Amino acid sequence: MVPRASRQPEAEKTCSTKQSKYKNELSEETKKLIKKRRNMKEKCDTSQRQLRNISKEVSETIRTDVRKYNTKEINRVIDENKGIKALRKTTLEGQKNINRxxxxxxxxxxxxxxxxxxxxxxxxxxxxxxxxxxxxxxxxxxxxxxxxxx
The missing domain is CATH 1.20.5 (Single alpha-helices involved in coiled-coils or other helix-helix interfaces)
Incomplete structure (x- = not known):
């Protein structure tokens, strides 16, 4: 069986095809865990148990990072005396308003x-x-x- 890493073209190795929906919300620790998981997936000698454990850890850290980001945004909006609409604009995904x-x-x-x-x-x-x-x-x-x- 040919390893997964050798089957991928060189451009796909260096550039991620998936865009993260959490751009600035992830900590450096979480980004390192994601890279570690990606490397483990490319190697064929890692066990399913190890891969499952690191995937759980990645999803937990992503969840905590997003929660931290959302609470930080809530506190920022409260400090600036803005309303809930201003908060929705920063945290929600989807359609944006046309300003000009x-x-x-x-x-x-x-x-x-x-x-x-x-x-x-x-x-x-x-x-x-x-x-x-x-x-x-x-x-x-x-x-x-x-x-x-x-």
């Missing part, structure tokens, strides 16, 4: 209503173009069918 947008005329807008209007115009134009193209295609198909019937 360049409209078709090239102007940079930061007003929420102007941003909404620009986005609405864009999608209205986009879908009317698609609807117009679909009607043209239907019209062409109808003409072809009429010519075949003659």
């Amino acid at each position: 947008l360049t409209n078709r005329s090239g102007q940079l807008t930061t007003n929420k209503t102007e941003i909404l209007n620009a986005v609405e115009k864009f999608y209205v134009e986009l879908y009317t173009e698609k609807a117009g193209n679909a009607e043209k295609e239907k019209g062409l198909k109808g003409n072809e069918e009429q010519q075949v019937a003659r």
Whole structure:
């Protein structure tokens, strides 16, 4: 059996293909444990028990690091007298708000209503173009069918 390390291309060895969702939240100790686990996985001589134990340890340290980060963020927001919405922006993943947008005329807008209007115009134009193209295609198909019937 060929070792896992020799099967991977050189670029994949040096660059991780997975992006961690905890970017700045992990401590150096946790990062070292993750590297150790990665090295153990690449070697074929490690036992399943050792791999399982280090995986448990990694997941526990990740969990504690994320909890520490979240409590630190909560304390920071409380100290700055901000509300819960400010905290949600820093801890939640997912969709972000659009703060500024360049409209078709090239102007940079930061007003929420102007941003909404620009986005609405864009999608209205986009879908009317698609609807117009679909009607043209239907019209062409109808003409072809009429010519075949003659």
